[in-house]
Amino acid sequence: MATQKLTDYERKRLENIRRNEELMASLKLQSMATQLSASTKRPRVETKSYKVNSEKQPKTQDPTVIRRSLRTRGLPPDAKGLGGDGGDDSVVKTLEYVDPKASARKLGPLSMRDVYSGVSDTALIEAILGVEKKPQLGLEVKGEFGGCKEERSSGAFILVGGVSCDLSKKLEEGGVESDLKVESLTLNEENVARVVPGNVMNVRFFPSTSLRMVVVGNKAGNVGFWNVDSKEGEEGGICMYHPHSGPISGISVHQDCMSKIFTSCYDGFIRLMDAEKEVFDLVYSSGETIYSLAQQSNNAKCLYFAEGRGGISMWDERTGNISAQWSPHDDRINSIDFNSENSNIITTSSTDGTACIWDLRCIDADKFESLKTIGHKRAVHSAYFSPSGRSLVTTSLDDTVGISSGVNFEDISMISHDNNTGRWIPKFKAIWGWDDAYVFIGNKNRGIDVISHLQRRAVFTLKSPYMSAIPCRLAAHPYNVGMLAGATGGGQVYVWTLG
DNA sequence: ATCCAATTTATTTAC
DNA sequence: GTAAATCCAATTGGAT
Numbered sequence: 001m002a003t004q005k006l007t008d009y010e011r012k013r014l015e016n017i018r019r020n021e022e023l024m025a026s027l028k029l030q031s032m033a034t035q036l037s038a039s040t041k042r043p044r045v046e047t048k049s050y051k052v053n054s055e056k057q058p059k060t061q062d063p064t065v066i067r068r069s070l071r072t073r074g075l076p077p078d079a080k081g082l083g084g085d086g087g088d089d090s091v092v093k094t095l096e097y098v099d100p101k102a103s104a105r106k107l108g109p110l111s112m113r114d115v116y117s118g119v120s121d122t123a124l125i126e127a128i129l130g131v132e133k134k135p136q137l138g139l140e141v142k143g144e145f146g147g148c149k150e151e152r153s154s155g156a157f158i159l160v161g162g163v164s165c166d167l168s169k170k171l172e173e174g175g176v177e178s179d180l181k182v183e184s185l186t187l188n189e190e191n192v193a194r195v196v197p198g199n200v201m202n203v204r205f206f207p208s209t210s211l212r213m214v215v216v217g218n219k220a221g222n223v224g225f226w227n228v229d230s231k232e233g234e235e236g237g238i239c240m241y242h243p244h245s246g247p248i249s250g251i252s253v254h255q256d257c258m259s260k261i262f263t264s265c266y267d268g269f270i271r272l273m274d275a276e277k278e279v280f281d282l283v284y285s286s287g288e289t290i291y292s293l294a295q296q297s298n299n300a301k302c303l304y305f306a307e308g309r310g311g312i313s314m315w316d317e318r319t320g321n322i323s324a325q326w327s328p329h330d331d332r333i334n335s336i337d338f339n340s341e342n343s344n345i346i347t348t349s350s351t352d353g354t355a356c357i358w359d360l361r362c363i364d365a366d367k368f369e370s371l372k373t374i375g376h377k378r379a380v381h382s383a384y385f386s387p388s389g390r391s392l393v394t395t396s397l398d399d400t401v402g403i404s405s406g407v408n409f410e411d412i413s414m415i416s417h418d419n420n421t422g423r424w425i426p427k428f429k430a431i432w433g434w435d436d437a438y439v440f441i442g443n444k445n446r447g448i449d450v451i452s453h454l455q456r457r458a459v460f461t462l463k464s465p466y467m468s469a470i471p472c473r474l475a476a477h478p479y480n481v482g483m484l485a486g487a488t489g490g491g492q493v494y495v496w497t498l499g
Numbered sequence: 500a501t502c503c504a505a506t507t508t509a510t511t512t513a514c
Numbered sequence: 515g516t517a518a519a520t521c522c523a524a525t526t527g528g529a530t
Contacts, residue, residue: 247522266522422508423523490510
């Protein structure tokens with residue numbers, strides 16, 4: 001096993017070196033390309049787009065060389081690196097080319113300004129800091145939901161030590177029924193923007209009713225912000241940073257603290273964008289890939305993330321360290337989600353072909369078993385609890401969307417859906433809307449399929465001439481019913497609204 | 500079991 | 515207009 005690990009790390013490291021060389025080559029081209037495209041007219045339908053500050057470009061052409069040991073990369077110093085067969089001196093000369101713009105890999109905080117791609121982000125920072133000052137959260141919001149949130153906050157839950165109790169009462173209250181008319185969802189022309197270049201891996205809304213802000217992360221390590229209410233060309237309306245050196249695997253904007261935004265990356269780094277300090281702090285760096293990120297809704301201090309091949313780690317802000325670690329899956333974990341009714345209940349989806357529900361209170365137990373395992377024939381790319389916490393939707397490469405509900409989630413239906421997006425488009429991940437009635441998922445025909453929970457089939461498809469690419473990643477605004485964001489493999493974001 | 504090579508795929512950008 | 519480039523997926527089928 002140890003020797004196996006060694007070769008894994010070796011391979012990974014060599015890959016890194018090769019990639020950095022490739023990166024260097026591509027960066028030159030890219031910076032030239034962005035300069036060019038910035039000076040020419042932007043074609044196509046999009047009305048809004050991120051900006052690149054050409055004055056900053058020369059910086060990218062001035063690469064520096066840094067030396068990094070295994071230790072500084074967060075890898076264990078013993079056994080795996082130098083200790084082993086010692087004959088490989090490439091371990092010693094681990095030189096990596098890093099340009100300032102991609103200094104994303106720096107093992108320390110990054111100034112937001114240094115990784116900002118435009119001229120001025122002060123408007124964005126002001127907007128983010130401004131929303132914190134306004135009264136926000138529960139009380140105000142609940143009223144708008146016609147009791148949806150009220151229902152959530154009441155009632156003791158569900159799964160205790162693997163045995164669920166009294167869900168029937170909840171079922172009677174409805175939740176599978178909905179007042180939402182999906183046919184009324186519309187995409188207005190002004191609600192289309194190119195927020196980042198390339199594949200959007202992750203899209204989130206700010207959990208705010210006053211500030212309608214979308215955050216996206218792409219494959220190149222860019223994090224983009226779009227204030228949906230901004231005017232075209234408005235300074236700070238669309239802002240882009242480059243705090244990471246690889247695909248962004250997770251973004252968490254906690255409702256209790258929106259000025260601090262966690263982002264995770266395949267390169268093993270987790271950063272915290274602090275709008276007050278105007279930095280992307282480095283909160284964690286791992287030698288292994290980080291595949292997803294999640295927070296409990298009632299705890300902004302803790303972070304759960306998927307690390308390496310099947311592992312989950314919990315990071316605690318109070319200690320600044322990992323406070324728990326376990327390995328619930330045999331392969332990469334593609335999503336983590338908490339149950340809104342009980343934050344001890346967590347669900348994970350994995351490339352090992354399963355999605356599982358766990359009780360965090362049992363992770364120290366001798367036999368730590370999942371409360372429920374949903375099996376697919378291929379990799380599962382997402383598993384999300386419904387707003388009520390009573391159902392689960394899973395999306396798998398076996399071309400199904402699974403909806404599990406009922407006591408102990410035993411009532412499972414698999415709905416056929418073409419999820420084979422191929423290489424260039426990030427994998428679909430079905431999400432819930434604003435109640436337990438509907439699930440939304442992009443399709444390969446540039447639409448968003450609406451699956452009825454009750455009917456267990458797609459009942460409607462959102463289509464629009466403005467949605468000119470596949471909306472592979474979706475987000476439902478947590479408070480604003482009917483506000484649905486779709487993000488594409490080309491960096492566009494579409495925000496559907498009600499009326 | 501693990502590894503390699505070939506293949507598929509959508510969108511942007513280059514020409 | 516069309517062709518080339520993208521390049522941290524996930525197969526499948528062949529090799530070891």
